[in-house]
Amino acid sequence: xxxxxxxxGTRHQVFDVSVNMPSxxxxxxxxxxxxxxxxxxxVWTASAxxxxxxxxxxxxxxxxxxAQLGWVAGPTxxxxxxxxxxxxxxxxxxxxxxxxxxxxxxxxxxxDAVRANLGGFQVKVCGAIQYMxxxxxxxxxxxxxxISLMAIERSNCFHTKGDNSPCRVSSNPYMIAFxxxxxxxSQIPDFDQISWLSMLxxxxxxxxxxxxxxxxxxxxxxxxxxRGSMTGISIGTVTGTTxxxxxxxIWRSFQALGAIAFAYSxxxxxxxxxxxxxxxxxxxxxxxxxxxxxxxxxTIFYMFCGCFGxxxxxxxxxxxxxxxxxxxxPYWLLDIANAAIVIHLIGAYQVYCQPLFAFVEKTSAHYFPxxxxxxxxxxxxxxxxxxxxxxxxxxxxxxxxxxxxxxxISMLMPFFNDVVGxxxxxxxxxxxxxxxxxxxxxxxxxxKWSPRWICLQILSMACLIISIAAGVGSFAGVVTDLxxxxxxxxxx
Numbered sequence: 001x002x003x004x005x006x007x008x009g010t011r012h013q014v015f016d017v018s019v020n021m022p023s024x025x026x027x028x029x030x031x032x033x034x035x036x037x038x039x040x041x042x043v044w045t046a047s048a049x050x051x052x053x054x055x056x057x058x059x060x061x062x063x064x065x066x067a068q069l070g071w072v073a074g075p076t077x078x079x080x081x082x083x084x085x086x087x088x089x090x091x092x093x094x095x096x097x098x099x100x101x102x103x104x105x106x107x108x109x110x111x112d113a114v115r116a117n118l119g120g121f122q123v124k125v126c127g128a129i130q131y132m133x134x135x136x137x138x139x140x141x142x143x144x145x146x147i148s149l150m151a152i153e154r155s156n157c158f159h160t161k162g163d164n165s166p167c168r169v170s171s172n173p174y175m176i177a178f179x180x181x182x183x184x185x186s187q188i189p190d191f192d193q194i195s196w197l198s199m200l201x202x203x204x205x206x207x208x209x210x211x212x213x214x215x216x217x218x219x220x221x222x223x224x225x226x227r228g229s230m231t232g233i234s235i236g237t238v239t240g241t242t243x244x245x246x247x248x249x250i251w252r253s254f255q256a257l258g259a260i261a262f263a264y265s266x267x268x269x270x271x272x273x274x275x276x277x278x279x280x281x282x283x284x285x286x287x288x289x290x291x292x293x294x295x296x297x298x299t300i301f302y303m304f305c306g307c308f309g310x311x312x313x314x315x316x317x318x319x320x321x322x323x324x325x326x327x328x329x330p331y332w333l334l335d336i337a338n339a340a341i342v343i344h345l346i347g348a349y350q351v352y353c354q355p356l357f358a359f360v361e362k363t364s365a366h367y368f369p370x371x372x373x374x375x376x377x378x379x380x381x382x383x384x385x386x387x388x389x390x391x392x393x394x395x396x397x398x399x400x401x402x403x404x405x406x407x408x409i410s411m412l413m414p415f416f417n418d419v420v421g422x423x424x425x426x427x428x429x430x431x432x433x434x435x436x437x438x439x440x441x442x443x444x445x446x447x448k449w450s451p452r453w454i455c456l457q458i459l460s461m462a463c464l465i466i467s468i469a470a471g472v473g474s475f476a477g478v479v480t481d482l483x484x485x486x487x488x489x490x491x492x
Contacts, residue, residue: 063309254473262424
């Protein structure tokens, strides 16, 4: 997953927040067969949504991931992850309608599809994984934003004092500042009202990704040679304050798999994107074309970013291409790129957290319907505007506490690559592989122990092994980092 993240304004529908609409038998000129207004999405709009969702902060760690794996395994794993993502996304697209893929009942969210095809305990497991993943993403984005803010200060320091100046900067003030901004934005009731923030975040995503790619290409041209090796980072290489040992090389290779998985994660929003597509032709046919197109574009972009970054810096490829200070100039371009990252992450944080906010608030209102603290809306007039601000005390308290908790955890464990690896490992197998495969088996009534069933299970088990390895490598990276880390005293 992908961190990723600013897809269509539909992403707030990740959980079961669909609205009951009056039925329209067979559809009409204005309504689809489920009674909702005619959908207008095409293969191009769906592709745009997917590309926007996938290309995010995860792209910045791909040069580091390629450096751990080398020129053979690095591009190979990027290609394999892209193939698995495309294949399982095609399976998931078939599950948009329950029963008949062309005329069956629509599923509006990923959870709807799991509930319709698998039901029972698996729905709860899927929900728990989603919520934990969203919580983890909030932590990861807080860390990434603070690193970019520090990079802007350090870039200006290097420009004025020289590239060899220490320019030590603490991350804590920037994490706190990011948390304060998110507390403010979190008070907006739902994502419908901040779609502009999602669109701005999408533009920022392409801005900093393109700058990172451009700087990598320029650095290779400046060096006059391609750095790196067939097998990845060499044993004995000094990175930061540690020397890479044989054991660390294994852990770092596993961690790199998690980083790649995080960069490709978007399955959570595939059903929501598919729900915007018009028919005929059948939604699943259009979605498969959009998935193929978007995965090809994304993979080419990722290959360029990962490979050019590795070619530029070799074994010393930074964990974050724009903040690791492989680049010092032009400093103003680095500042623009890092400012774009921060703006993108402010929006992406809300894109991911709004569904979690909505779930907690709807659940609380269900169990305590008579509590004024939970249900009462207070109107506060805004001077100069014709509308008033709707303030809910429970929303104010709960969302503020949530942001504070994610900020404090970020300050305790500010390790960008480790967190990205953990998130990728944690979300890739269940959300991108397991649930789509199991739903497809039920949807298509594939007999148990048939050749196709066996092949799908082999694919699922292979991806599970990769996810476990990535998770172990990322946790090992956290343990290594904690040996030289002092809580709340991180500086770069």
